[in-house]
Amino acid sequence: MEIRPATTHDLDGLVASSAALFAEDAATRDPLRNANWPAAHGAEWCRDLLANPQALVLVAVVNGGVAGHLIGIFTEPSAMWMAGRAELASLHVRQDVRGQGVGGQLVDTFTGWAKDRGASRLHVTAYATNEPALRLYRSRGFAPQSITLATDL
Numbered sequence: 001m002e003i004r005p006a007t008t009h010d011l012d013g014l015v016a017s018s019a020a021l022f023a024e025d026a027a028t029r030d031p032l033r034n035a036n037w038p039a040a041h042g043a044e045w046c047r048d049l050l051a052n053p054q055a056l057v058l059v060a061v062v063n064g065g066v067a068g069h070l071i072g073i074f075t076e077p078s079a080m081w082m083a084g085r086a087e088l089a090s091l092h093v094r095q096d097v098r099g100q101g102v103g104g105q106l107v108d109t110f111t112g113w114a115k116d117r118g119a120s121r122l123h124v125t126a127y128a129t130n131e132p133a134l135r136l137y138r139s140r141g142f143a144p145q146s147i148t149l150a151t152d153l
Contacts, residue, residue, distance in 0.1 A: 001097070003105050006057040006069065008050060013066025014059060015042045021092035029127045031152065056113045060093065060102045068093035070106040074117045083120035086110070091124075091133070098132075107140045 006014050019038035027035040049055045049071060060068035071090040077083050088110055093102045114122055124142060126133045 001067070001100070001102060001105075002061045003058055003102075003109050004061065006046075006050060006059045008047075010059050010066055011043065011046055011050075014046050014057065014069055017059075017066055017069040017092050017094070018042050018046060018071075018090060020094070021090060024092075025127065025130060025133075029129060056110060058106055058109055060097070060106060062094075062097055067097045068102050068106060070110050072110045072113065074114065074119060084118045085121045085123065086114035086117065086119040088122065088124040088137075103136050104140065107136065111140065 015038070019042055022033070022038045022042075023035065026033045046057070049057050052073075054074045054076075056070070056072040056074070058070040058072075059066045069090065069092055070088065072086055073089050074084060074086045075081065088107065091103060091106060093106070111122065122142065123145075124137055125148070126137060128134075
């Protein structure tokens with residue numbers, strides 16, 4: 001297994017991993033999510049991320065194929081935010097390689113990248129019912145700082 005920055009050669013696997021995350025997580029946990037979004041927009045979104053100098057796009061490669069991904073975004077300090085921050089925007093590991101430390105290695109690589117860029121804080125949003133993701137994030141030092149409450153009208 002290899003964790004490395006994604007390239008355009010990984011685009012199909014990256015889009016498939018992103019679509020799998022969407023199908024397994026957002027589209028099943030949030031009725032306002034468009035389950036067809038990855039098919040319609042996933043490739044363009046991933047291409048844009050690969051070209052974004054503020055984005056980290058990692059792939060976990062197993063037996064020559066993409067078995068997972070992580071997308072991180074760095075935000076420079078601004079008038080509103082006094083220090084750089086990095087958001088873990090997307091993380092997915094294929095079912096057949098879960099439990100082998102792939103997710104942890106992806107998060108650790110993201111953390112190193114964010115530190116090297118000068119981030120003072122990392123943040124991630126996860127659905128409250130996604131216990132495996134919450135366990136992974138907690139094991140890497142993430143802790144609740146705020147809570148988002150929602151209600152459908």
